[in-house]
Amino acid sequence: MTQEDVLRSLERTIELLKQVKMEEKLEAAAERAAEMARRQLALNDSLARAQQPSQVKDLARGEQGIEKLSQEQRAALDSLAAELRAMDEEAAREAARQRDKRGPQGIHPIFEKSIESLEKGDREEAKESTRDLEHQLEEMRKELEEGEGGR
Secondary structure: OHHHHOOOOOOOOHHHHHHHHHHHHHHHHHHHHHHHHHHHHHHHHHHHHHOOHHHHHHHHEEEHHHHHHHHHHHHHHHHHHHHHHOOOHHHHHHHHHHOOOOOOOOOHHHHHHHHHHHOOOOHHEEEEEEHHHHHEEEEEEHHHHHHHHOO
């Protein structure tokens, strides 16, 4: 094996390691999306059982936790898109599309509406916004899992 062969082999190995790293990040994003969807479903179930405005208000903290995960997800997708640009422009565009799909602020406005409704104890308004969030988060999870399987 010549020095050139060794260099080519090392370069291939480096590229494969970079690809594995990106796949792990995509898998983590899919897992985070699944966790957000699970938490939102559980919150929606609790909201459906809530009888008193105080019980509805207590759910606001849980919604804030899901929103925090959503912000982390957006940052992770930003990072992933930036890293992918150097490796795979098409994959970078897909990561950016996932990040931007739900508008420039993502689903943040829906979270704000949901949290506000929960804090007011407005069960019916909260039900509407939390169902919308559940749908959005489940869609995100499916898309990320499809993207993960396509690699």
